[in-house]
Amino acid sequence: MQNVNMFEAKTNLSRLVEAIESGREQEVVIARNGRPVARLAPLAEKPVGQRLGIAKGKFVLPDSFDADNEAIARLFAGQAV
Template sequence: MMLVVNMFEAKTTLSKLVEAIESGKESEVIIARHGTPVARLAPITRQPVAKRIGVAKGEFVVPDDIDADNENIAALFQESIS
């Protein structure tokens, strides 16, 4: 059964609620306003980094000065917005 807390309790005990989520004691906390669920506090699940297949490895060389024109390019984008 998930934990349901009202808005005032959530505000005053936020640190404890987050700790309960982090520790795994609670899988999620539902926050209610006047008894109506309005929000969910849940852990952030980290996605594993996928293995890169490297299909273009060795096909091109990145020049050392690749970032040399970043400011000029950014300025061009800013001009197009204005």
């Protein structure tokens, strides 16, 4: 863990972030007037959720899929079909 003052953090932010990204530092504590006030740390990896396209190849979309779009739009607008 590295401790830096506010001025040093502002001056060397890119270097500090690179140290976190590369794993050279696990966290950097930023102090103001000698008192720790903030922590710079890597973001936790988020698990990848369900992706679009997982059903690719599982069914065939008929050519007439869009054939009723106008009728459906009229129904949503409250108009008679």
